[in-house]
Amino acid sequence: MRRDYLVGMRLLVTGGAGFIGCRFVRAALSGELPGPNCDGLTVLDKLTYAGNRRNLDPVAANPRLRFVRGDIADPRIVAEVLPGHDAVVHFAAETHVDRSIRADADFLTTNVLGTRVLLETALRHGVEKFLHVSTDEVYGSIPAGSWDESARLDPNSPYSAAKAGSDMLALAYHRTHGLPVVVSRCSNNYGPNQHPEKVIPHFVTRLLDGRTVPLYGDGGNVRDWLHVDDHCRALALLLAGGRPGETYHIGGGTEITNRELTGRLLALTGRDWSSVVPVEDRKGHDRRYSLDITKISRELGYAPRITFADGLAATVSWYAEHRGWWEPLSTTPALAS
Numbered sequence: 001m002r003r004d005y006l007v008g009m010r011l012l013v014t015g016g017a018g019f020i021g022c023r024f025v026r027a028a029l030s031g032e033l034p035g036p037n038c039d040g041l042t043v044l045d046k047l048t049y050a051g052n053r054r055n056l057d058p059v060a061a062n063p064r065l066r067f068v069r070g071d072i073a074d075p076r077i078v079a080e081v082l083p084g085h086d087a088v089v090h091f092a093a094e095t096h097v098d099r100s101i102r103a104d105a106d107f108l109t110t111n112v113l114g115t116r117v118l119l120e121t122a123l124r125h126g127v128e129k130f131l132h133v134s135t136d137e138v139y140g141s142i143p144a145g146s147w148d149e150s151a152r153l154d155p156n157s158p159y160s161a162a163k164a165g166s167d168m169l170a171l172a173y174h175r176t177h178g179l180p181v182v183v184s185r186c187s188n189n190y191g192p193n194q195h196p197e198k199v200i201p202h203f204v205t206r207l208l209d210g211r212t213v214p215l216y217g218d219g220g221n222v223r224d225w226l227h228v229d230d231h232c233r234a235l236a237l238l239l240a241g242g243r244p245g246e247t248y249h250i251g252g253g254t255e256i257t258n259r260e261l262t263g264r265l266l267a268l269t270g271r272d273w274s275s276v277v278p279v280e281d282r283k284g285h286d287r288r289y290s291l292d293i294t295k296i297s298r299e300l301g302y303a304p305r306i307t308f309a310d311g312l313a314a315t316v317s318w319y320a321e322h323r324g325w326w327e328p329l330s331t332t333p334a335l336a337s
């Protein structure tokens with residue numbers, strides 16, 4: 001059933017205290033997403049190292065926001081929280097590839113079993129839409145051309161394997177039980193509020209401090225970068241008009257190598273290549289990701305709006321101006337990228 005965007009909707013947003021989730025929640029409550037505001041929004045977030053209540057400070061006093069600290073893999077908590085919501089926007093996940101290489105148990109527990117708990121509870125209580133937020137990394141690596149939504153899943157890291165498992169389970173709940181699931185697969189996001197373990201904030205915060213940054217392998221790995229706010233706008237379009245049982249790609253159209261990205265970040269922070277230390281390549285490192293976004297563009301009129309040059313400059317400025325946000329968050333060089 002097609003809703004008129006978010007009007008009248010009560011949303012359950014999992015992982016709403018993380019990087020992308022907080023930007024979605026803030027935009028949904030502030031009327032920045034397509035269509036009118038939603039009626040009420042509950043954030044369910046475990047507040048792992050990656051979750052941060054302060055990410056929701058700008059909307060903390062909004063009477064339409066409710067925050068519940070809890071684990072999506074806990075059926076009791078999900079059964080208490082989910083009833084009464086019209087739609088689920090499911091961001092919660094363990095997300096850092098390097099952590100998944102070092103220890104993958106939490107990735108399976110949250111990304112696969114946690115998603116199962118949400119799907120099963122959503123089925124019992126009924127929702128109009130279950131938007132499962134996923135990643136291009138489930139396809140593995142592509143040397144040339146771009147994947148469309150029918151491409152074979154071929155994940156290479158425990159993170160992407162766990163995400164692929166959750167995508168397939170979500171789609172199986174549609175095919176088997178009729179749950180109105182929509183799966184989105186997005187390229188690499190960047191923007192404010194991203195944990196400094198991830199490559200752009202990791203590099204920016206270290207360069208701002210006059211420290212070195214580690215560049216994996218030959219630096220030739222290609223990523224397609226999308227500003228987080230463009231991702232959130234696409235998700236709002238999918239919530240309203242995404243067809244149940246379908247998968248949609250969300251991309252930025254900005255493919256660059258990690259070496260080019262590093263050059264841009266050096267220029268924006270006033271540093272030079274003496275700040276860059278080549279390090280051994282990541283195990284199983286995907287060489288290139290590339291998404292064909294024809295489907296969401298044709299069906300829902302999506303196109304990214306924020307250019308990479310503008311978005312990256314604004315992101316560097318945000319980190320320069322928000323030291324109080326990132327300085328308490330510890331990272332280690334071994335977890336870069």
Ligand SMILES: NC(=O)c1ccc[n+]([C@@H]2O[C@H](COP(=O)([O-])OP(=O)(O)OC[C@H]3O[C@@H](n4cnc5c(N)ncnc54)[C@H](O)[C@@H]3O)[C@@H](O)[C@H]2O)c1
Nearest residue numbers: 015017018019020046047048050051071072092093134189
């Ligand atoms: N960051 C990207 O570039 C990107 C790209 C494509 C897709 N995605 C997907 O988008 C989603 C959000 O990514 P992100 O970068 O914002 O992640 P993040 O790591 O910044 O945030 C994850 C959030 O989930 C919460 N969480 C983790 N385990 C939980 C659990 N068991 N129960 C409840 N909450 C839990 C954390 O506390 C945190 O707030 C993920 O599903 C990810 O796979 C991310």
